[in-house]
Amino acid sequence: MTKSPTIPAAGRSGRGADQHDIATATAFSERVAEIYAAPPLTEARRRAFDAALMERVEASDSSSRRTRPRLGFALAPIAAAAAVLLLLLWIGPAEETTQQPLDAGDQRVIAHLPIDRQVDGRMDTATATPRVGSLEESMIAVATGPVSDSSEGLPADYAAIDSLFFGS
Amino acid sequence: MDAARRERLSSFVAENRDRAIGLAWRLLGGDGAAAEDVAQEAFLRAHRGLDGFREDANLSTWFYRILINEIQRHRRWRWVRVRSAGEMPAEPRDPRPAAQRDPALLARVTRAIERLPGGQRQAFVLVHLEGFTIREAAEISDKAVGTMKSHLHRALQSLRAELGDLDPRQETKP
Numbered sequence: 001m002t003k004s005p006t007i008p009a010a011g012r013s014g015r016g017a018d019q020h021d022i023a024t025a026t027a028f029s030e031r032v033a034e035i036y037a038a039p040p041l042t043e044a045r046r047r048a049f050d051a052a053l054m055e056r057v058e059a060s061d062s063s064s065r066r067t068r069p070r071l072g073f074a075l076a077p078i079a080a081a082a083a084v085l086l087l088l089l090w091i092g093p094a095e096e097t098t099q100q101p102l103d104a105g106d107q108r109v110i111a112h113l114p115i116d117r118q119v120d121g122r123m124d125t126a127t128a129t130p131r132v133g134s135l136e137e138s139m140i141a142v143a144t145g146p147v148s149d150s151s152e153g154l155p156a157d158y159a160a161i162d163s164l165f166f167g168s
Numbered sequence: 169m170d171a172a173r174r175e176r177l178s179s180f181v182a183e184n185r186d187r188a189i190g191l192a193w194r195l196l197g198g199d200g201a202a203a204e205d206v207a208q209e210a211f212l213r214a215h216r217g218l219d220g221f222r223e224d225a226n227l228s229t230w231f232y233r234i235l236i237n238e239i240q241r242h243r244r245w246r247w248v249r250v251r252s253a254g255e256m257p258a259e260p261r262d263p264r265p266a267a268q269r270d271p272a273l274l275a276r277v278t279r280a281i282e283r284l285p286g287g288q289r290q291a292f293v294l295v296h297l298e299g300f301t302i303r304e305a306a307e308i309s310d311k312a313v314g315t316m317k318s319h320l321h322r323a324l325q326s327l328r329a330e331l332g333d334l335d336p337r338q339e340t341k342p
Binding site for chain 2: 021024025027028029031032033035036037038039040041046049050052053054056057060
């Protein structure tokens, strides 16, 4: 069975049909556009619109000019707090590294340390206690440092509480 | 505001005012007062954002994008108001004198366009009623050209089905 070739209907298929459809669609859209349109603006309406807009623009500009100094005042305490924080961060490590004169108690503690942790009769702070440094250094110190008794070095009142509740 | 900036804004408003209000009117279901409010807000926002406007972009496309955003915002706000307060949508009010046209036919066309999904309505109004090219409409709506074409096709199909008496295809049928 052979398929008979399609015979295009005169002027109403292929490109012709497309053209017709586009033409009717365009005509339909134009008809809708004609019906569904805003009434034209009168000259008075245009002037009123422009005047109202310019008034809003002026109000917006002047309010933004007024807001700028207020914003500065609002940000001043935040800036001051940030400056203080930076100062503290800068001073903090400097104080920790300052070597304080040793009192008698410190001298006794040092006397019990192994000899390699003493330097000229003073505590070698570099090896005896982890140096306060970056977060990364602290993490390494926690991870690799010796496991010690948690009660070691507790103040007297905390040690009493510790022994009372945990029996250590 | 300095004189040069004021002059620039005034000429831009003069060039685009009527079209902006007309477009807003069509996308807000024929509400003339809302159309003017939304167009003013769009001009104001454009004025505020003018410093950040990139010169390589088309100023007009950029403005109509702002306008479309404002229209969408207004429609969402109106929808929320109707839903939350149980308020009926207000009849389109237009302070301007009514044109010579059949009010029943206008109401029917308005309903048909308002019933279209948002993307289709926007595509149809921008391209078929306002005369933007598909590419411009896609840029304004922030959509792909293919999406825009698909919206246009569907919108046209729906409207031709609903407003058959306005379709020359139907009129020519015996």
